[in-house]
Amino acid sequence: MTPAIIILALVTAQRLAELWLARRNTRRLLARGGREHAAGHYPLIVLLHAAWLAGLWFLARDAPVALPLLALFLVLQGLRLWIIATLGERWTTRIIVLPPGKPLVRSGPFRFMAHPNYAVVAAEIAVLPLVFGLGWYALVFSLLNAAVLAIRIRAENAALRSVA
Structure with missing residues (x-):
C-alpha cells in the first residue's frame, strides 16, 4: 500500500463519516x-466532490507525496474540525435554516469570516491534488468549485436573510 493510498483512504473515510x-x-x-433552502444545487455539490475524490483515487494512487503540502492539508483538517465543532448540531452539508429567533453562530472561526467552511473546502480542493503533484487537477477542480460556491453562497446568504 502506497502512502498516497493511505492518505486517500483516510480522506475518503473522513468524508463518509x-x-x-x-x-x-x-x-x-x-x-x-x-x-431546507435551495436544495436544487445540492446534487451538483455531491457530484463535484465525488468526482474530485474519485479522480484522485485514479490519478494519485502511486504518486509521490509532498510532505510540506501534506502538512498544510493536515492544518486544513484541523480547521475543518474546528468549524464542525463550533457549529455542533447545526453543521450539515445542506442549507438548513432554523426558525426566526435562533441566533447565528458567531463564535469560533465565524468570528473572522462569514463562511469559513467554504474557504477551507476551497483550499482542500486545491491542496490535496498538489500533495500528489497534480497541479492541473487542482486548477480544474478549483475553478469548478468556485462556480458551485458562487451558487451556494448566494443561496445560503438569501436563506439566512429570509429569517433575519
Whole structure:
C-alpha cells in the first residue's frame, strides 16, 4: 500500500463519516422546525466532490507525496474540525435554516469570516491534488468549485436573510 493510498483512504473515510454526521444533523434540524433552502444545487455539490475524490483515487494512487503540502492539508483538517465543532448540531452539508429567533453562530472561526467552511473546502480542493503533484487537477477542480460556491453562497446568504 502506497502512502498516497493511505492518505486517500483516510480522506475518503473522513468524508463518509462527515456525510453520516451531516444526515443526522439535517434530520435533527428539520425536526426542530428547520427548513431546507435551495436544495436544487445540492446534487451538483455531491457530484463535484465525488468526482474530485474519485479522480484522485485514479490519478494519485502511486504518486509521490509532498510532505510540506501534506502538512498544510493536515492544518486544513484541523480547521475543518474546528468549524464542525463550533457549529455542533447545526453543521450539515445542506442549507438548513432554523426558525426566526435562533441566533447565528458567531463564535469560533465565524468570528473572522462569514463562511469559513467554504474557504477551507476551497483550499482542500486545491491542496490535496498538489500533495500528489497534480497541479492541473487542482486548477480544474478549483475553478469548478468556485462556480458551485458562487451558487451556494448566494443561496445560503438569501436563506439566512429570509429569517433575519
